[in-house]
Amino acid sequence: MAKITYVEHNGTEHVVEVANGLTVMEGARDNNIPGIEADCGGACACSTCHVYVDPAWVEKLPAKDDMEEDMLDFAFEPDPERSRLTCQLKVTDALDGLVVKMPEKQI
Numbered sequence: 001m002a003k004i005t006y007v008e009h010n011g012t013e014h015v016v017e018v019a020n021g022l023t024v025m026e027g028a029r030d031n032n033i034p035g036i037e038a039d040c041g042g043a044c045a046c047s048t049c050h051v052y053v054d055p056a057w058v059e060k061l062p063a064k065d066d067m068e069e070d071m072l073d074f075a076f077e078p079d080p081e082r083s084r085l086t087c088q089l090k091v092t093d094a095l096d097g098l099v100v101k102m103p104e105k106q107i
Contacts, residue, residue, distance in 0.1 A: 002096040006033045009104045018091045025049040025086035035102030042087040044068060047075035048106040049086040054099035058082055061089065076103045
């Protein structure tokens with residue numbers, strides 16, 4: 001389990017425990033976190049689970065693959081350093097304490 005903090009665009013924080021093996025997107029969906037729509041259900045075929053990773057976590061996460069990079073081109077105001085798709089972030093104990101912030105909107 002990893003404790004993940006999801007921060008809405010308005011600053012509201014949701015701290016939830018997410019089971020290892022799920023994705024950060026599934027953790028948001030399963031805990032009814034607003035701001036992550038996940039229209040494609042985690043297939044990396046849209047950008048509606050886009051978040052900004054807290055700067056302290058950017059280097060701790062696995063690198064983006066080409067498919068995620070391509071999908072981020074369609075995200076609302078992507079940040080080249082901090083933007084990630086939560087469907088591509090697999091939860092492990094190493095993600096305990098992760099903080100992600102939602103953009104103003106999902107496209």
